[in-house]
Amino acid sequence: MRLSRRFVEPSGLVPATLVVMTDPRSPGHLIRPGTVADIGACLALWVRACTVRDGQAVSGVAERARPKLDRPESWVVATSLQGVLTGFAVATAPGSGIATDPVDAAVVGLLAVSPSAQGDGLGGRLLAAMTDDLASRGQVRAVLHVLVDNHRAVRLYESQGWVPWGEVFPHTLLGRPVQSYTLDLARA
Numbered sequence: 230m231r232l233s234r235r236f237v238e239p240s241g242l243v244p245a246t247l248v249v250m251t252d253p254r255s256p257g258h259l260i261r262p263g264t265v266a267d268i269g270a271c272l273a274l275w276v277r278a279c280t281v282r283d284g285q286a287v288s289g290v291a292e293r294a295r296p297k298l299d300r301p302e303s304w305v306v307a308t309s310l311q312g313v314l315t316g317f318a319v320a321t322a323p324g325s326g327i328a329t330d331p332v333d334a335a336v337v338g339l340l341a342v343s344p345s346a347q348g349d350g351l352g353g354r355l356l357a358a359m360t361d362d363l364a365s366r367g368q369v370r371a372v373l374h375v376l377v378d379n380h381r382a383v384r385l386y387e388s389q390g391w392v393p394w395g396e397v398f399p400h401t402l403l404g405r406p407v408q409s410y411t412l413d414l415a416r417a
């Protein structure tokens with residue numbers, strides 16, 4: 230089940246048509262638009278999820294993520310029924326990524342699920358909500374960059390129809406190989 234179309238306004242305001250939904254694939258989590266009030270919790274979750282993924286805290290992770298939350302084209306957050314942040318995804322406008330990105334592709338720059346909530350379908354649900362929202366905004370394509378050794382994320386993207394784009398290149402902060410992936414939003 231996906232969210233209704235057009236549910237995150239660029240201003241961060243919630244339109245009257247917003248539907249906050251639960252889903253049988255990840256019961257106990259609600260998905261709604263992100264707002265400026267969520268920035269701190271999203272950054273903390275991002276650092277926590279990357280620390281668990283990488284097996285160590287890497288300095289600069291929060292600073293690299295922060296600007297993406299200042300100019301979201303689409304931003305969805307998941308919370309527990311008590312309102313605690315359990316995951317989020319952020320995309321920025323075409324042209325905001327790297328030189329090799331397709332010029333018409335919105336950039337999915339951040340996707341994270343709280344380590345204690347991973348493996349239960351929430352990441353897939355957030356990604357699908359985000360690509361639905363991007364399509365509803367008239368975006369035709371999306372791009373993202375994933376560490377080749379991030380097998381969980383790679384499997385998630387490929388299962389939702391994302392396909393590799395271009396050559397593998399080193400991550401600017403971590404030095405590990407990165408592969409870009411794109412998704413045709415008209416066909417997703």
Ligand SMILES: CC(C)(COP(=O)(O)OP(=O)(O)OC[C@H]1O[C@@H](n2cnc3c(N)ncnc32)[C@H](O)[C@@H]1OP(=O)(O)O)[C@@H](O)C(=O)NCCC(=O)NCCS
Nearest residue numbers: 278340341342347348349350351352353375380381382385
């Ligand atoms: C990537 C991330 C968002 C996925 O969230 P999640 O809630 O665990 O995702 P899902 O439960 O929807 O599962 C994703 C897929 O990984 C698979 N998976 C689970 N554990 C796995 C493992 N150890 N190895 C390989 N695949 C695995 C799941 O089976 C699922 O695949 P499927 O849809 O084909 O069944 C989460 O792991 C995370 O926050 N990682 C740290 C931050 C990060 O690296 N983000 C991605 C940046 S590009």
